[in-house]
Amino acid sequence: MAQERDREGNRFSARVGRYARVGTNVGGIAAKLAGARVFGFDIDNEKNAAELAAALGGLKGPLMKVAQLLSTIPDALPPEYTTELAKLQADAPPMGWAFVKRRMRAELGVDWQKQFGEFGKEPAAAASLGQVHKATTLQGMRVACKLQYPDMASAVEADLKQLQWLFSMHRRMQPAIDTREIAKEISARVREELDYGREAKNIAAYRKMLRADDRIRVPDVVDNLSTNRLLTMGWLDGRPMLEFKDHALEDRNHLAETMFHAWWHPFSHFGMIHGDPHLGNYTVRTRDGDPEGINLLDYGCIRVFPASFVQGVVDLYMGLLHEDMNRVVHAYEQWGFKGLSREVIDILNIWARFIYGPLLTDRVRSVADGVSPAEYGRGEAFKVHKALKERGPVTVPQEFVFMDRAAIGLGGVFLHLRAELNFYQLFNEQIEGFSADTVSARQREVLQAAGFQPSENAA
Numbered sequence: 161m162a163q164e165r166d167r168e169g170n171r172f173s174a175r176v177g178r179y180a181r182v183g184t185n186v187g188g189i190a191a192k193l194a195g196a197r198v199f200g201f202d203i204d205n206e207k208n209a210a211e212l213a214a215a216l217g218g219l220k221g222p223l224m225k226v227a228q229l230l231s232t233i234p235d236a237l238p239p240e241y242t243t244e245l246a247k248l249q250a251d252a253p254p255m256g257w258a259f260v261k262r263r264m265r266a267e268l269g270v271d272w273q274k275q276f277g278e279f280g281k282e283p284a285a286a287a288s289l290g291q292v293h294k295a296t297t298l299q300g301m302r303v304a305c306k307l308q309y310p311d312m313a314s315a316v317e318a319d320l321k322q323l324q325w326l327f328s329m330h331r332r333m334q335p336a337i338d339t340r341e342i343a344k345e346i347s348a349r350v351r352e353e354l355d356y357g358r359e360a361k362n363i364a365a366y367r368k369m370l371r372a373d374d375r376i377r378v379p380d381v382v383d384n385l386s387t388n389r390l391l392t393m394g395w396l397d398g399r400p401m402l403e404f405k406d407h408a409l410e411d412r413n414h415l416a417e418t419m420f421h422a423w424w425h426p427f428s429h430f431g432m433i434h435g436d437p438h439l440g441n442y443t444v445r446t447r448d449g450d451p452e453g454i455n456l457l458d459y460g461c462i463r464v465f466p467a468s469f470v471q472g473v474v475d476l477y478m479g480l481l482h483e484d485m486n487r488v489v490h491a492y493e494q495w496g497f498k499g500l501s502r503e504v505i506d507i508l509n510i511w512a513r514f515i516y517g518p519l520l521t522d523r524v525r526s527v528a529d530g531v532s533p534a535e536y537g538r539g540e541a542f543k544v545h546k547a548l549k550e551r552g553p554v555t556v557p558q559e560f561v562f563m564d565r566a567a568i569g570l571g572g573v574f575l576h577l578r579a580e581l582n583f584y585q586l587f588n589e590q591i592e593g594f595s596a597d598t599v600s601a602r603q604r605e606v607l608q609a610a611g612f613q614p615s616e617n618a619a
Contacts, residue, residue: 254283254291255309263307267390275385279305287458289353294395302395303382306356312389313354320347345561349435353460356391362459363393364610369426375418375453377445396455398443404451405576411451415444416579418454420586423570428590431470431603435562436461437569439576463562464607464617467600468494473563474594477587480509480516488512496557504554507547514540515567518583527574527583537568 255263260281264272273279276295283291290308297303309315327343352358360381367378377396385392404411419442426432434441434456441458444451472494479487485505492500492508500508513520514537518527531539548554574581607617 306391308389345558362462467596471596519587533572533575
């Protein structure tokens with residue numbers, strides 16, 4: 161990586177500004193909720209949720225990413241809140257050329273433009289923490305330059321503070337789920353996304369894990385044009401996934417099967433997942449107009465799990481498949497659920513049977529019949545929320561958060577494609593001969609080859 165020129169850091173002034181912009185609005189809603197509890201007023205969650213969305217809607221960047229994540233976790237916030245937060249857009253307004261020049265100068269030095277053959281002034285794409293510019297190197301290689309927005313470290317810390325306020329409010333509202341571990345996990349992963357040096361290592365790991373499958377392309381990283389806030393990667397030509405939703409079933413199934421492998425293979429063989437599998441993170445590579453494969457574009461949200469967690473995923477699947485409740489309970493305990501009663505286990509199994517449902521029947525099927533991508537998982541989340549209200553609160557282990565998020569996101573992609581596959585067969589191919597020890601050894605090897613230190617991925 162090029163030498164980092166860190167002139168921003170976690171600037172106190174920027175952080176204070178962010179607190180002021182969000183804190184007044186969120187604090188006012190929190191005060192209203194607290195007053196309602198003290199004086200016994202009814203709380204209108206729907207109205208307060210709309211006010212909260214309005215308070216947050218003008219902000220961009222990490223808070224929007226967090227809000228959309230929360231909308232997929234059962235009872236992380238009341239249903240009325242998640243419905244409103246799910247509507248928020250994560251795209252930030254693009255930085256103008258003057259901003260871009262200052263940012264690039266800060267990352268690569270005053271002569272930065274001489275290090276490129278061409279550099280597009282207009283962004284080619286936007287992300288929650290930055291934007292992408294198309295460029296060419298001096299050697300003529302086409303590249304994507306992902307440039308982080310100014311003061312993102314400060315924005316993240318301020319936004320995570322607001323997240324703690326939201327969760328604190330929620331814990332006063334008789335929640336079914338204790339959100340403390342969820343908050344820890346979200347905070348850790350969002351902070352990691354700030355580090356483009358780490359993302360470059362994630363890319364190297366994925367190149368190694370998926371190198372045997374020519375359907376899936378992972379970009380190269382141009383090290384001498386990258387820093388901790390600038391990531392320069394090889395440009396991958398592709399078209400949006402949704403352009404293929406009306407193609408022949410054979411084409412749609414090909415894309416869905418490729419997506420399944422791109423997500424489940426790294427997890428089942430190396431204990432790593434892509435924690436944000438939404439449609440914007442993939443494009444389709446074509447030949448003569450037909451889909452040939454997929455490009456994986458974003459590696460900021462990669463979660464590394466201990467092999468024991470992967471073992472729990474396999475054990476829960478096998479327990480549900482063979483109706484072996486002892487194995488099911490053991491799986492939940494491996495994941496870190498504490499003090500589980502039979503009633504709570506039955507409630508958790510509502511969610512587990514939904515997530516594993518397509519994998520449990522040996523037949524060709526859709527991932528969920530008659531369900532829209534926007535509604536995928538919401539019905540089951542409501543059932544879990546309602547049942548846990550009588551038994552909770554249950555503390556969700558930290559590692560579970562992004563596993564759940566990714567499974568919902570992947571299912572949504574399959575629904576968009578209207579794929580019909582034998583998911584049972586695909587999954588069992590991935591876990592054939594599974595061994596936690598083998599996963600652990602493979603994980604160590606791939607992370608070391610990618611440049612990670614052992615302490616960087618401590619679970």
